[in-house]
Amino acid sequence: MTRNGPLSDVLVLDLSRALAGPHATMMMGDLGARIVKVETPRGGDDTRGWGPPFRWPSDDGHTGEPADEGRESTYFLSANRNKESIALDLRGDDDRATFLALAARADVLVENFRTGVLERLGLGIEALQELNPRLVVLSITGFGHDGPEGGRAGYDQIAQGEAGLMSITGSGPDDPQKVGTPISDILAGMYGAYGVLAALHERESTGVGTVVRTSLLAATVGVHGFQGTKWTIAGQVGRAIGNHHPSISPYGLFRCADGAVQIAVGSEGLWHDFCEGFGLDPDTEGIATNPERAGDRERVIALVEEVFADWKAADLLERLSVIGIPAGKVRSIDEVYEWDQTRSQGLLIDVEHSTLGPLTLPGPPLRFFAGDGDERTTTEHLAPPTLGEHGDAIRAWLEEDE
Numbered sequence: 001m002t003r004n005g006p007l008s009d010v011l012v013l014d015l016s017r018a019l020a021g022p023h024a025t026m027m028m029g030d031l032g033a034r035i036v037k038v039e040t041p042r043g044g045d046d047t048r049g050w051g052p053p054f055r056w057p058s059d060d061g062h063t064g065e066p067a068d069e070g071r072e073s074t075y076f077l078s079a080n081r082n083k084e085s086i087a088l089d090l091r092g093d094d095d096r097a098t099f100l101a102l103a104a105r106a107d108v109l110v111e112n113f114r115t116g117v118l119e120r121l122g123l124g125i126e127a128l129q130e131l132n133p134r135l136v137v138l139s140i141t142g143f144g145h146d147g148p149e150g151g152r153a154g155y156d157q158i159a160q161g162e163a164g165l166m167s168i169t170g171s172g173p174d175d176p177q178k179v180g181t182p183i184s185d186i187l188a189g190m191y192g193a194y195g196v197l198a199a200l201h202e203r204e205s206t207g208v209g210t211v212v213r214t215s216l217l218a219a220t221v222g223v224h225g226f227q228g229t230k231w232t233i234a235g236q237v238g239r240a241i242g243n244h245h246p247s248i249s250p251y252g253l254f255r256c257a258d259g260a261v262q263i264a265v266g267s268e269g270l271w272h273d274f275c276e277g278f279g280l281d282p283d284t285e286g287i288a289t290n291p292e293r294a295g296d297r298e299r300v301i302a303l304v305e306e307v308f309a310d311w312k313a314a315d316l317l318e319r320l321s322v323i324g325i326p327a328g329k330v331r332s333i334d335e336v337y338e339w340d341q342t343r344s345q346g347l348l349i350d351v352e353h354s355t356l357g358p359l360t361l362p363g364p365p366l367r368f369f370a371g372d373g374d375e376r377t378t379t380e381h382l383a384p385p386t387l388g389e390h391g392d393a394i395r396a397w398l399e400e401d402e
Contacts, residue, residue, distance in 0.1 A: 003082075005032020005378045006368070010200065013106040014038060014083065017045040019156070019182055020140045020216065021112040022079040023189030028108070028196065029082030030364035032378055036102060036394060037080065037385065041087040044387040050075040057355045072356060072384070080384035081351065081361055086395075087388035090121055099123075101398045104132050107209075108196055112140040115151050125211055136199040136209040138192045143217045154216045156182035163220035168227055170240035177240070187219035241297075249293035249300045250274075253330070256308040256316050263304075264326040277323035278307045337362075351383035359383060 010033040014025040022037075022045070029035040039045055051073040088095040103109060109128060111118060118124050129135055139145060142154015143162070160166050160178050170177035195212035203209055221228070226247065227238040243262075244252035250265045265271050268290065275282035280303070287293045293300045308316060313329060320327035336342055349363040361381075368376045 003032045003034065003378070003380070003382075005030075008032035008034075010034070010107045011105060012036070012108040012110065013102050014110050016110050016112040016140065018047055018112070019079055019185035020188040020192070021110050021138075022047075023186050024138060024140070024192040024196070025083065025110050026079055026081060027189065027193040027364075029382075030366065030378070033108075035083040036106075036390075037083045037085045038088050038090075038099065038102075039085055039387055041089055041388070044085070044087065045076060045080070047076040047079065048073055048387065055356050055359075057357070070355060072353075072386070077359065077361065077384045081349075082382045083385055084382075084390035084394060085385035085388055086391040090123065098395060098398065100131065102394070103128055103135065105398075105401065106132065106135060107200065108136045108138065110138045110140075110192070110196075114153060115141060115145050129209060132209070134203060134207065134209050136196055136203065136212065138196050138212045138214075140188050140192050141213070141215045144215045145213055156185045156216065159184040159216035159220055163217050164224065164227075165220050168238045168240050171242045173239040175240060184216040184220045187223060188214055188216045191219045191222060244297060244301065245294075247294055248290060249297050250304050252301075254301065254308055255305050256311045256313050259313045260330065261308070261313050261316055261320070262328050262330065263320060266326070270325060273323050274325050277319065277325070280307065346377060346379075349381050351381050353383040354389060355386055356383075 007028055010028065012025055012028050012033050012035045014021065014035055014037045016022055016025065017039070025033075025035045025037070037045070043049065051071075053074050054071040055074060055077070056071050086098070088099050090096055090099055103123075125137055125139075128137060141150070142159060143152045144150050157178050160183065161176070163184065165184070166176040166178055167173075169179060191214045192212065195214060199210045199212050230236050230238050230246075238246065242252075244250075248264070248266055250263060253260050253262050263274075265274050271290070271293075272282045274280070282288065286296060287300055287303075311319070317327055317329065331339065337348060342348065346367055347363045347365065349361050351359050351361060353359050361383075363381075364378075366377070370376055
């Protein structure tokens with residue numbers, strides 16, 4: 001299938017596995033780049049075995065014989081749309097030659113091996129850029145390629161803990177919690193893709209590629225936001241405080257008669273609107289300003305929940321909408337994917353898998369429009385590949401291109 005999109009002229013050679021690198025290349029594939037995923041013949045990407053849940057080639061799509069053959073993990077399917085797969089043993093002469101032929105033609109190479117692995121294979125950065133001076137290389141590590149702990153292996157939850165994220169997530173300081181998705185991996189992939197696009201732009205003027213490096217540590221520290229400057233400037237250490245904002249009040253999850261709602265009273269104007277809408281005095285002593293309310297958060301939470309106690313969530317959300325207070329409910333994952341708004345934003349796509357048949361996948365989060373308002377977003381997508389699915393076609397293409 002001929003792909004379109006802003007990166008349709010870009011060839012990406014993806015040596016990465018697990019999640020950070022594959023997420024980066026999936027983002028590029030969503031933008032139209034051709035992604036050739038290089039996998040080891042011995043099982044392929046690690047995530048092919050990360051389950052349950054798995055999907056088997058069966059009529060109902062959710063059952064099958066509990067054997068490895070023919071199954072695909074939903075984890076792998078989440079991070080590998082819009083890619084082709086070729087299985088190569090880089091220690092074998094023939095497969096190595098195929099890899100080098102691909103590297104010579106590629107615009108981008110993505111890898112997330114531990115520091116030194118590519119060099120031991122004779123495929124270090126210098127060798128790759130001597131082969132192809134225009135090659136942009138994205139290298140993702142756990143904690144950085146250098147520094148006193150540069151050689152450490154990086155897995156998401158370890159990085160979430162080491163990079164401080166777990167210390168500010170949870171019900172309180174003694175309840176550190178990881179984020180419910182592998183956010184350090186995903187962020188490293190996002191920052192990596194962002195760096196690759198900058199390097200491709202720079203190549204337009206320099207004519208040569210460059211090396212982009214990021215890590216799970218760097219990406220997680222990169223999103224500390226106000227929690228970072230709270231320490232570097234104010235000398236205060238952020239701590240987990242549950243479902244309420246440390247600097248804005250009222251902002252968080254509040255109980256009501258039959259559940260809970262979330263509100264974000266993010267300005268003094270909204271505070272006045274909120275109070276007037278629910279019969280409160282916005283100038284109540286001690287909570288008239290946001291610094292006061294944030295400093296006495298428990299008092300504000302108690303006040304708001306007292307007001308909400310007789311309201312059912314649906315009625316309360318309607319009332320909040322009428323008075324202009326940003327609000328929402330907490331949806332379960334199934335509710336999110338059944339929500340009409342989710343589908344309207346292109347966040348669900350339908351693909352045809354070569355062995356599993358029709359699949360519905362989470363879709364790309366970007367949409368593109370022409371100046372006249374016509375949407376130009378890519379609507380055709382490739383299903384995640386089976387191991388080595390495109391090997392013959394890729395080799396044939398290389399022979400034709402010689």
